[in-house]
Amino acid sequence: MEKFNLDRLAAEMQPMEKAEQTATIGGDYYYTPTGEYLDYVGKGDKIRVIDAATFHSVGCTDESNLNQFATLFSQADGGAQAAIASKLANAQIYMADLPGDEAMYDPNSRQIYLSYSGSAVSGSNFYEICLVLTHELTHKQYTNSDMTTNQQEYMAYLAQKNDPYFSHCSAHFQYTIEQRLKYYKELVEKDSPGFYIPSSY
Secondary structure: OEEEEEOHHHHHHHOOOHHHHOOOOOOOOEEEEOEEEEEHHHHHHOOEEEHHHHHHHOOOOOOHOOOOOEEEEOOOOHHHHHHHHHHOOOHHHEEOOOOOOOOEEOOOOOOEEEOOOOOHHHEHHHHHHHHHHHHHHHHHOOOOOOOHHHHHHHHHHHHHHHHHHHHHHHHHHHHHHHHHHHHHHHHHHHHOOOOOOOOOO
C-alpha cells in the first residue's frame, strides 16, 4: 500500500507568523454535500460545504454571511467529504482514518483513501487536498507498470510539483514535496542508473 505523509518533515519548518496567517484569509470554494461545485467566493483556499438552496438564497457574493451557514470540509460528515473528494479527483475516493498519513492507494483493490486526520483535510485546503489526491492518482496510473516503488514515488511527487495548484499551496506543503522529490530522485539515481528521470511531464 502506498501512503503519502505530509508531516515527515514538519519539524524542519518554522511556524507561520501571525501576520502571514492573517494575509492568507480570503474566499473559499463552496460545494454541496453531494459534491456539486457551487462557486468560488473571495481569494481564499478553503473548501466549505453548504446546500445549494441556502447558498443561493444567502447571496453567493456575500462571503461573511455565507460562512455563517457553511461548514468547513474538515468538519463535514464523511459522506460529504467523500463526495467532494471524488468530484475533485474525478474518481471514486473513500475516507478513512490513516494516522500519520495524508492518503493511501491500495493497489490490490485499486482504491484511494483520503485520511480524516491528514493535514490537508484538517486544514480544509482546496489546493492541498487536490494535490494529495494527485499523488495517489499517479500511483494508480502506474499500478501495472514495471516501475520500482522508489520510481513510482518519484513520479507521484513530481506530478504534485508540476501541478499548477502547487504554487497556491502553503510554504510547508511546498517544502515537503520538494524535499521528498529530492529524496526519491537520489534513491532512483542510486538504485536505477538506467531509469530516465524527468523533471517535468
